Amino acid sequence: MNNQGKKPGQSGRRGQEQGQGKGRMRNNAGRGRANSSAASKAASTAPVQKNDEVTLDIIGLTHEGDGVGRVEGFTLFVEDALPGERIVAHVLKVKKQYGYAKLKKRLTDSEDRVEVTGRPEHYGGCQLEYMSYDAQLRWKQQHVVDVLERIGKFEVSKLTEAGSKVEGATELEAANDREAGVGCGASAFDMSDAINGTTNGVDSADTGATIESIQVLPTLGMDNPWRYRNKAQIPIGKDARTGELIGGYFARASHRIIDTDASLIQHEAMDAAMKIVKDVARQYGVAPYNEETHTGLLRHVVIRYGFHTNEMMIVLVTNGERLPQKEVIVDALVDRLPQLKSICQNINTKQTNVIMGDKTKVLWGSETITDYIGDLQFAISARSFYQVNPVQTEVLYEEAVKLAGLTGQETVIDAYCGIGTISLFLAQRAKRVLGVEIVEEAIADARRNAALNGITNTEFAVGASEVVIPQWKSAGITADVIVVDPPRKGCDPALLDTMLEMRPERIVYVSCNPSTLARDLRVLADGGYTVKIVQPVDMFPHTPHVECVSLLQLN
Numbered sequence: 001m002n003n004q005g006k007k008p009g010q011s012g013r014r015g016q017e018q019g020q021g022k023g024r025m026r027n028n029a030g031r032g033r034a035n036s037s038a039a040s041k042a043a044s045t046a047p048v049q050k051n052d053e054v055t056l057d058i059i060g061l062t063h064e065g066d067g068v069g070r071v072e073g074f075t076l077f078v079e080d081a082l083p084g085e086r087i088v089a090h091v092l093k094v095k096k097q098y099g100y101a102k103l104k105k106r107l108t109d110s111e112d113r114v115e116v117t118g119r120p121e122h123y124g125g126c127q128l129e130y131m132s133y134d135a136q137l138r139w140k141q142q143h144v145v146d147v148l149e150r151i152g153k154f155e156v157s158k159l160t161e162a163g164s165k166v167e168g169a170t171e172l173e174a175a176n177d178r179e180a181g182v183g184c185g186a187s188a189f190d191m192s193d194a195i196n197g198t199t200n201g202v203d204s205a206d207t208g209a210t211i212e213s214i215q216v217l218p219t220l221g222m223d224n225p226w227r228y229r230n231k232a233q234i235p236i237g238k239d240a241r242t243g244e245l246i247g248g249y250f251a252r253a254s255h256r257i258i259d260t261d262a263s264l265i266q267h268e269a270m271d272a273a274m275k276i277v278k279d280v281a282r283q284y285g286v287a288p289y290n291e292e293t294h295t296g297l298l299r300h301v302v303i304r305y306g307f308h309t310n311e312m313m314i315v316l317v318t319n320g321e322r323l324p325q326k327e328v329i330v331d332a333l334v335d336r337l338p339q340l341k342s343i344c345q346n347i348n349t350k351q352t353n354v355i356m357g358d359k360t361k362v363l364w365g366s367e368t369i370t371d372y373i374g375d376l377q378f379a380i381s382a383r384s385f386y387q388v389n390p391v392q393t394e395v396l397y398e399e400a401v402k403l404a405g406l407t408g409q410e411t412v413i414d415a416y417c418g419i420g421t422i423s424l425f426l427a428q429r430a431k432r433v434l435g436v437e438i439v440e441e442a443i444a445d446a447r448r449n450a451a452l453n454g455i456t457n458t459e460f461a462v463g464a465s466e467v468v469i470p471q472w473k474s475a476g477i478t479a480d481v482i483v484v485d486p487p488r489k490g491c492d493p494a495l496l497d498t499m500l501e502m503r504p505e506r507i508v509y510v511s512c513n514p515s516t517l518a519r520d521l522r523v524l525a526d527g528g529y530t531v532k533i534v535q536p537v538d539m540f541p542h543t544p545h546v547e548c549v550s551l552l553q554l555n
């Protein structure tokens, strides 16, 4: 639902460009000169101009899911275009080394294309909805391979379902690889061979030494990749024409709100809740937030839903403390949403893209909702991180625990532990687990969760992992295994240094951003670890995001 990232220069500045070509037809065989006068320097040297129509072949996909093509060697990014397709595109924006274009017509279709009809563009945040699910899984595996090679400078073996290496890329596949494109692979590979040291070594012709390559397994996907999200973060605003309160999701690469009551990737219960919360807000005259003027009250509505318990939490994120008609709003919501367990107000008065502020008040019901992952029960409060895809969370955690290789004797550190989810799974197989997390409420949840599940061998600390873990080390604490699951920006360098000094036997790195994963794995590999395996897990079907869990072994 939440698409806050903007591509560089893609929104809001198109109108500033002057003197550019007016709708010339181009194809990638022809050569034309740029318009002169006030055209920007960048545009004047590019072989295409804004408003040109060009014909091009799509040879790859970016990590954001846009098609990549070339016109006379100049790279264009085209939304909704797939590798293998020949298309006509309208150039929207030209920068020095690349540009953006809009798909006008497909001359040939990729065999991975699926038709999407009868719903709004990128419905509820599904940027890859027009790509078959199998192709999405293959592309995600290839994307992980690409960044490990390009950013991490690793030798990488991409494995197929049967556990063999993918060989013999064609010229187009090789081009796709370079552009972060598609490749081969499937799901459900048994990783035990790779973990147990049946390595995929490559002999170096120069040195005779064996370079061990990282094994990237096929992406673990879902049987039913729809209706999987347990959380919606709905931006609220005002309809420019009618002035009415609207809410839904941001149009791609912009902050324009598309008003909708539904998303095919969230649980149906949240569709109904979305509509009801907006109706109630309109009924009681709640002022929608205006991002540009920083005025109005209701900024976001966050809905959480326990798949196993049917408990629902609604968080009204407001630009100020005072919520007029609070009591009647609460009564109306409770009346119309029988699954409600909690209504909270989170106050965020900052001019920022960050959704939640620091202060949360319970308006009605409980401070938390509960849900289960496997047999374990978890209390979740408004600001705590909780994985959004509960079905795949079980798959992810199972892989993480398997890679940790615990016997019951180990001390384990779980860095970036959130509400202690991974910690409690680890604790069932370890001697002692120490969790650290920066959000205070999440640590309160983690302690509550250990007690709820009768688990007594965990300890949790509030603070930054890069501060707390060095303190533990100074106090003489060491770990046999460290699990890290950082946010998108990856691990802090101070934490990586501390891990290298602590020298745990194994590190399990869970990541939602392959680029920072590759960067950090390189640091750890240079510091004395071998990256044994990277397992992509599809936590976010129909989006370009991919989660990975990887194992590093001390040399």
Ligand SMILES: C[S@@+](CC[C@H](N)C(=O)[O-])C[C@H]1O[C@@H](n2cnc3c(N)ncnc32)[C@H](O)[C@@H]1O
Binding pocket: 384, 385, 386, 387, 415, 416, 417, 418, 419, 420, 421, 422, 436, 437, 438, 439, 442, 463, 464, 465, 466, 485, 486, 487, 492, 512
């Ligand atoms: C991707 S989530 C993982 C949470 C947990 N492992 C899970 O699976 O639910 C990352 C967590 O790191 C926390 N965090 C962010 N920066 C941190 C830091 N410097 N030190 C510790 N925790 C941090 C966030 O609040 C969030 O809970």
